[in-house]
Amino acid sequence: LVSYVAGATDTNHVEIKILDDAGRPLSGATVKLTDDATGDSFIPTEQDIGTAPGLYTTSFNTYRRRLELSISKENHTLFGKLEGPSPHTIDNPSFGQSIKRADLGDTMTVSWNTTDGMMADLVTVNLDENRFVNTLSKDEGEGEIPSQKLNSGTEGITIKRRNRLFFAEGLNDSTFEMAYSVRLTVQIQ
Secondary structure (H helix, E strand, C coil): CEEEEEECCCCEEEEEECECCCCCECCCCEEEEEECCCCCEECCEECCCCCCCCEEEEEECCCCCEEEEEEEECCEEEEEEEECCCCEEEEECCCCCEECHHHHCCEEEEEEEECCCCCCCEEEEEEHHHCCEEEECCCCCEEEEEHHHCCCEEEEEEEEEEEEEECCCCCCCCEEEEEEEEEEEEEEC
């Protein structure tokens, strides 16, 4: 599993968990990420082998939308290219908006807009602490949250849009995933 989550922050984290054919953590692999747009290369480092074997991490200081991944050990190599979702903003509700529960009805519609209109493979609309998660298989620029799931006071809402590549030559569920995530808070009265 390769997971890269970016957003409106200065640092974006990449986590790569590598397992062998038996499903055990694989240490000592050579891992490389290359930004397809700039040619910049990054070598994720393996975390503490004693407590987190097979876990490789790195960070970027900007959103890297087109990445190439190479993982190799001995005579085995896994290679993939993926374009992440376009950056997005949440249009409705607006950041810090005060919303009267009586004005909501049964659901609150959350809408977002992308910088280039490109849709993502999968979208999640969720409340803080995952009290509610709405997973959308179609990126139509909006999702709904049931009003009864919203707490009174400050409520955090996150929209995470992601693209995934499934490796045919990898183990079951071997995926390369890139996500762009935006969070805002509103006031529910």
